[in-house]
Amino acid sequence: MKKAAMYYEFYNQDCIQGAKEHLEDNSIDLIITDPPFAIEGDKLHKHYNRKESFVIEGYVEILKDEYAEFSQLWITEAERVLRPGGALAVVSGYSNLIDILNALRGTTLKEINHIIWKYNFGVSTKTKFVSSHYHILYYCKPGGEKTFNNFARFGSRERNGENRSLLYQDLEDVWIINREYKPGEIKNKNELPSALLIKLVQYLSRPGDVVCDFFLGGFSTAKIAKSLGRSAVGFEINKISFDHHHEEIEKIKVNELAGDVRVGKDDTPPRSGAVWNQDESDQLLSRYLQMRQSGINKQKAINLLSDEFQRGHWSINHKLGTLEMAN
Ligand SMILES: C[S@@+](CC[C@H](N)C(=O)[O-])C[C@H]1O[C@@H](n2cnc3c(N)ncnc32)[C@H](O)[C@@H]1O
Helix, strand or coil, rough: CCCCCCCEEECCHHHHHHHCCCCCCEEEEEEEEEECCCCCCCCCHHHHHCCHHHHHCCCCCCHHHHHHHHHHHHHHHHHHEEEEEEEEEECCCCCCCCHHHHHHCCCCEEEEEEEEEEEECCCCCCCCCCCEEEEEEEEEEECCCCCCCCCCCCCCCCCCCCCCHHHHHHHEEEEECCCCCCCCEEEEECCHHHHHHHHHHHHHHCCCCCCECCCCCCCCCHHHHHHHCCCCEEECCCHHHHHHHHHHHHCCCCCCCCCCCCCCCCCCCCCCCCCCHHHHHHHHHHHHHHHHHHHCCHHHHHHHHHHHHHHHHHHHHHHHHHHHHHH
C-alpha cells in the first residue's frame, strides 16, 4: 500500500536483499538507477574527478563473471516493486550492457526508449574513437497508466532562435549533458549530473510520486527527487558513501529546486485536432496565398497561420499541402 505522506528511506545494504525486506510489490512509481559497470580497473572517473582525494572510498564493484546473474536478480526485484505503469531508467556503459538487456528482456517490462547520453571527458585514444556515451534504458511495467509529462519542460510552441521546436529537441533520444566537476566537494566515483536526473524525474514522475534508486552512490537521484517534491527510497552498500550522503540529503528541503527548473506549459493550440470544415479550409488557403504574395516566406506564414487558426504547425502545413494539391 502506498504511504500517504512524503517519505525518505535509505538503507545501507545490498539492494537485492534490501528490496525484498523493505519494498512492497507495486509500491514504486519510478526507478532511476546506475549500477556498477563491472569494469575491472575502471579509471573512467579519473578524467572528471581530477583530485582523487575528494572521491569517497569503498565503491563496491561486481565481478564480470557474476554480472549477468547479479543484473537478473536486481532487475527482477525492480520489476516486482514497480507499480503497473511505473518506469525504470537504467544507466549503463557499453561493456556489460548485454547483461542488463538480457535481464530486462527476461521480465515483463516493456522497452520504451534506448537513450544515448553523450557526456564530456571521454578518455582520449590514439588508436580508436573516443568512447563518450552511456546508455539509458527506459522501460515500463505493463498493466497501468504510464507517466510521461510531455510538456514538463517545454510547451509545444516554444522555439529557439533558428525557429526549431525546443520541445522536439528535448524529446530526442540523444542527450548531450556534461558531467559536473564539483571542485573541492566530496563526491562518489561516478556521480550522475543533476541535469540528467532532473530531466528524467520531470518527464517520468509527478510531484508526490515515489522515486527509488537501487544503487544510491552519491544519492544524486534521491537528492534530485527530494528537491523536486518526490518521495525517495534506495540502497547503497558502501557504508562510507552511505553515511556521508545520508547526512547530506537530510539538509535538502523538500521541493527546494521547484522554482529553479525549467517548466513548460501546455500551450497546445485550442483547435488542435478539430476537424477542418470547408469554410475554414478556404480561409486558410486564401490567407496563405495573401501572405505569400506579400513576400512572407512559407515557414513564417505557417507560424502566423498557427496563431490565427489556433492549430499546430504540423496541422497547418499538412492541410496546406492537401489544399494546394487539390487546387
Ligand atoms: C555507479 S555507482 C552509482 C552512482 C550514483 N548514481 C550517483 O550518481 O552517485 C554504483 C553504486 O552502487 C554501489 N553498489 C554496488 N553493489 C551494490 C549492491 N549490491 N547494493 C547496493 N549498492 C551497491 C556501489 O558502491 C556504488 O556506489
